Amino acid sequence: xxxxxxxxxxxxxxxxxxxxxxxxxxxxxxxxxxxxxxxxxxxxxxxxxxxxxxxxxxxxxxxxxxxxxxxxxxxxxxxxxxxxxxxxxxxxxxxxxxxxxxxxxxxxxxxxxxxxxxxxxxxxxxxxxxxxxxxxxxxxxxxxxxxxxxxxxxxxxxxxxxxxxxxxxxxxxxxxxxxxxxxxxxxxxxxxxxxxxxxxxxxxxxxxxxxxxxxxxxxxxxxxxxxxxxxxxxxxxxxxxxxxxxxxxxxxxxxxxxxxxxxxxxxxxxxxxxxxxxxxxxxxxxxxxxxxxxxxxxxxxxxxxxxxxxxxxxxxxxxxxxxxxxxxxxxxxxxxxxxxxxxxxxxxxxxxxxxxxxxxxxxxxxxxxxxxxxxxxxxxxxxxxxxxxxxxxxxxxxxxxxxxxxxxxxxxxxxxxxxxxxxxxxxxxxxxxxxxxxxxxxxxxxxxxxxxxxxxx
Numbered sequence: 371x372x373x374x375x376x377x378x379x380x381x382x383x384x385x386x387x388x389x390x391x392x393x394x395x396x397x398x399x400x401x402x403x404x405x406x407x408x409x410x411x412x413x414x415x416x417x418x419x420x421x422x423x424x425x426x427x428x429x430x431x432x433x434x435x436x437x438x439x440x441x442x443x444x445x446x447x448x449x450x451x452x453x454x455x456x457x458x459x460x461x462x463x464x465x466x467x468x469x470x471x472x473x474x475x476x477x478x479x480x481x482x483x484x485x486x487x488x489x490x491x492x493x494x495x496x497x498x499x500x501x502x503x504x505x506x507x508x509x510x511x512x513x514x515x516x517x518x519x520x521x522x523x524x525x526x527x528x529x530x531x532x533x534x535x536x537x538x539x540x541x542x543x544x545x546x547x548x549x550x551x552x553x554x555x556x557x558x559x560x561x562x563x564x565x566x567x568x569x570x571x572x573x574x575x576x577x578x579x580x581x582x583x584x585x586x587x588x589x590x591x592x593x594x595x596x597x598x599x600x601x602x603x604x605x606x607x608x609x610x611x612x613x614x615x616x617x618x619x620x621x622x623x624x625x626x627x628x629x630x631x632x633x634x635x636x637x638x639x640x641x642x643x644x645x646x647x648x649x650x651x652x653x654x655x656x657x658x659x660x661x662x663x664x665x666x667x668x669x670x671x672x673x674x675x676x677x678x679x680x681x682x683x684x685x686x687x688x689x690x691x692x693x694x695x696x697x698x699x700x701x702x703x704x705x706x707x708x709x710x711x712x713x714x715x716x717x718x719x720x721x722x723x724x725x726x727x728x729x730x731x732x733x734x735x736x737x738x739x740x741x742x743x744x745x746x747x748x749x750x751x752x753x754x755x756x757x758x759x760x761x762x763x764x765x766x767x768x769x770x771x772x773x774x775x776x777x778x779x780x781x782x783x784x785x786x787x788x789x790x791x792x793x794x795x796x797x798x799x800x801x802x803x804x805x806x807x808x809x810x811x812x813x814x815x816x817x818x819x820x821x822x823x824x825x826x827x
Contacts, residue, residue, distance in 0.1 A: 375399050375502040376695070378491050380483045380639065383410020385671035385683030386508030387467055392691035394474040401500070402476055403483040403493065408467045409460070411510050411672070412680040418463065419456050419531050420551060424712045426452050427558025431714065438747040447559060449536045456531065485640035488666045492640075504666050504694055507646075507654060508687060509635035511672040515628050516543075520604030523611050524626040527552065536561055537624030541613055543601050544629030545572040550584060550713040552627060557591045558714065564594040564623070566601065566615070573711065577723040577771040579737065583755050584773060587715040590751060601626070634673045641667075649675055658701040660690050668694075677707050708785040710778030715752060718781030720788055721769030724759055728824055732762035734794075734817035738810045742775050756810045758797070762820065765794035770811065780808050 377393050379386045382404035390402045407414050426447075433443045471478055482494040485507075491500045513526035525533075527548050540556050542549050545567035557563040565572070565588070572588075572595070573581045589595065596615075603614040610622040634653040642648060647655045647663040653675025660668045668690050671683035682702065689700040708720035727733045736758040745752055754774030760767050770784045787796065794814075802809035820827050 375401050375500065377401075377504045377506060377691075378403065378483070378500060378502040379506045379508055380485075380491070381410065381508035381510060381635075381671075381673075382408040382467070382471075382478070383508055383510050383671060383683065384412050384680045385687035386410070386506065387471060387687070388684045389506050389508065389670065389687030389691045390476045391470060391474045392688050393695045394476045396691065396695040398691075398695045400474075400476045401479055401502075402471065403479045403481055403491070405480070405482040407464055408471070408478065409464045410508075413463050413467065414460060415528050415531055417680055419460060420527070420555075421712055422456050422459065423452070423531075423555045424551065424558075424714075427555045428714065430558045430560070435744065435748045435750055449533075449559070453532070483639065485644050485646075485667070487644055488664050504668065506687070506690060507636075507639070507641065507662075507667065507669040507673060508671050508683070509639065509673050511632040511634050511678065513548075513628065514631045514633050516601065516630055518601060518603050520606075520611075521628075523604040523606060524628050526628050530627060533625075538562060539624040540564070540627060541566060541601075541621075541623040541625075542627045542629055543567070544631070545569055545574065546629065546631070547573075547711055549629035550588065550711060552629060553588060553593050554591070554712070554714040557588075557593050561624075563592070564596065566596040566599055568598065568600045570597050573717070575723075576717070576719060577757065577769070578725065579755050579757055580717050580719060580771050580773050583753070584711070584713055584715065584717055587752060587773070588713065591714060632672065632678065634675060636673055651675065659693055659699060660686050660702075677704055679707065679709060682707060706785070706789055708781045708788075710781060712778065715754075715774050716777040718772045718777035718779075718784075719770070720781055720785050721767070722759060723769060723771070724757070727759045727768045728821040728826075730768070732823070733768065733821045734760050734762055734765075735819050735821070736760070736814040736816075737818040738814070740810075742807060743805060744775065754807055756807070758794070758811060758814060760794045762822070767792050767794060767797065774807060776807060780811075784811070 376398035377400045379390045379402040382402050390400045394400045433445050436443045481496050484492045486492050515521050539562035541564050542553050543566050553563050553565050571581050600616045602616050605612040611626050612622050636652050645664050654669040656669050656674050660670050670686035672678045685702050692698040692700045711717035739753050739755050742754050757771040759769040797812050800812040802812050
């Protein structure tokens with residue numbers, strides 16, 4: 371063995387970087403092995419560049435309503451400028467991640483790692499064998515591409531950030547976060563956008579009002595949505611791609627994007643060979659402390675198949691380092707995690723959906739729908755929805771669901787109250803801030819409707 375470490379982290383995404391830094395700050399000798407770029411999916415080709423592209427796509431909405439506020443706008447969009455500025459920001463963030471690791475004393479190894487035993491890691495390019503007390507797998511995930519003829523003609527979110535030119539039209543297959551966010555981006559940048567989804571409504575698992583509200587908002591932006599259909603195959607047709615649909619219809623598009631889920635990066639790195647148990651979908655099986663079935667090997671982030679969200683991975687990585695190197699066993703609470711969908715309109719949600727809550731007991735549901743203030747001087751039809759779900763007895767808030775401008779920011783703050791076990795009385799005691807959309811959450815006077823014995827009344 372060339373070197374001896376306390377911790378070797380495989381994967382320099384958000385979870386792995388946090389674990390490495392915290393462990394090193396606790397005095398551990400740490401190496402982090404990364405074969406691509408430091409920063410992981412979120413920083414390099416995920417939530418950060420996605421949010422920048424969402425911002426870019428929203429300017430078209432602002433220009434649309436600007437006339438009602440007295441502005442005359444003559445705007446033109448340049449895709450290469452956006453991509454270049456995005457790349458500059460990603461490079462800055464990557465350098466910041468590298469600097470933080472180096473300042474903490476973490477050794478960064480640019481290579482591919484394969485686990486060779488409970489305490490062994492081999493570097494594929496360098497050919498070295500390393501030994502360590504603990505191994506942390508934080509390799510994330512990758513986009514799933516359907517196994518269909520012509521699949522190589524499609525793109526995923528990875529490639530979408532690096533297109534040389536915008537297509538004149540695009541078909542996006544999928545109905546989750548990635549699909550609706552990129553539909554928002556492309557449509558806002560002037561691309562003729564169509565979504566296709568095998569289900570009967572987008573955002574499966576979200577509250578029904580959010581699903582319906584977002585569907586309406588996407589369609590108002592001119593996005594076509596085709597349900598209960600999927601792509602059977604792709605074929606090159608001149609400069610376009612001919613799509614063969616499962617309903618026997620064929621249609622050409624300038625580009626096709628697969629947003630059909632993600633898979634764990636768990637294969638080909640020696641895990642199964644050393645006894646690490648995987649779930650059927652490939653995610654690594656871990657306990658509440660992120661420990662795998664091999665006691666010296668831990669795993670955090672998307673590769674574990676728990677909540678595939680960057681802040682969750684960060685918290686998991688931090689807690690592993692605390693558990694192993696600070697004599698402070700910590701387990702992440704995955705029960706109350708707020709989430710946002712940066713589509714247009716924006717979605718923010720935390721807690722139980724109305725359907726879920728109704729199965730737990732009697733509940734009261736408070737809902738309001740209104741035009742956001744920015745639309746009141748315009749003909750824009752977009753509306754906001756704010757929903758509060760509480761227990762009938764005790765008034766504990768079980769879920770909050772928001773769609774409209776600022777939904778994500780509101781949910782981030784509401785999550786604090788939810789985590790503290792806030793009740794409707796606590797919300798009512800809070801003074802409203804006027805004029806804001808969020809004040810609606812603290813001014814509900816009576817339930818919009820109730821569920822008693824599982825039935826809506």
